[in-house]
Amino acid sequence: MPEPRPPFPPFTRETSIQKVRRAEDGWNTCNPERVSLAYTPDSRWRNRSEFVVGRAEIVGFLTRKWTRELDYRLIKELWAFNDNKIAVRFAYEWHDDSGQWFRSYGNENWQFDAAGLMEVRHACINDLPIKETDRKFHWDRSGPRPADHPSLSDLGL
Numbered sequence: 001m002p003e004p005r006p007p008f009p010p011f012t013r014e015t016s017i018q019k020v021r022r023a024e025d026g027w028n029t030c031n032p033e034r035v036s037l038a039y040t041p042d043s044r045w046r047n048r049s050e051f052v053v054g055r056a057e058i059v060g061f062l063t064r065k066w067t068r069e070l071d072y073r074l075i076k077e078l079w080a081f082n083d084n085k086i087a088v089r090f091a092y093e094w095h096d097d098s099g100q101w102f103r104s105y106g107n108e109n110w111q112f113d114a115a116g117l118m119e120v121r122h123a124c125i126n127d128l129p130i131k132e133t134d135r136k137f138h139w140d141r142s143g144p145r146p147a148d149h150p151s152l153s154d155l156g157l
Contacts, residue, residue, distance in 0.1 A: 004115040024075065024144070024145065026038055039118045040118065048123065073139065074090060074137075076088045087108070101130045104126065105157070109122045
């Protein structure tokens with residue numbers, strides 16, 4: 001049986017913000033196996049035009065993603081919540097193997113089971129090439145985004 005992942009639905013504003021930050025912190029590890037544990041064993045995703053089902057496919061997807069998206073740094077922000085659903089907006093910065101930097105913008109819709117595991121994830125994402133000097137996400141890759149680092153709203157994104 002999968003390990004429960006608090007906070008649990010029904011969500012409040014406070015517990016939604018906690019869930020969003022925990023997701024952000026997990027994804028910023030760029031550890032596919034660790035990230036996959038936040039999802040139900042049969043979780044269903046739509047990520048851009050790719051459809052993923054189950055933890056094994058999630059691990060494969062994330063492994064491919066972070067092999068291509070280097071020096072990945074992500075910020076998520078709560079958009080809306082209701083009962084067992086949360087909507088977020090996010091941006092992340094990364095570069096490819098040629099050194100071209102990107103800022104990727106997107107929205108996600110999440111649905112959770114009673115144990116706090118995500119069972120459905122729909123993501124829409126757009127990539128914008130940027131100059132390295134235009135990067136806004138600067139923190140040590142060995143840990144999560146520091147609490148005092150600006151949010152998306154603070155950065156005007």
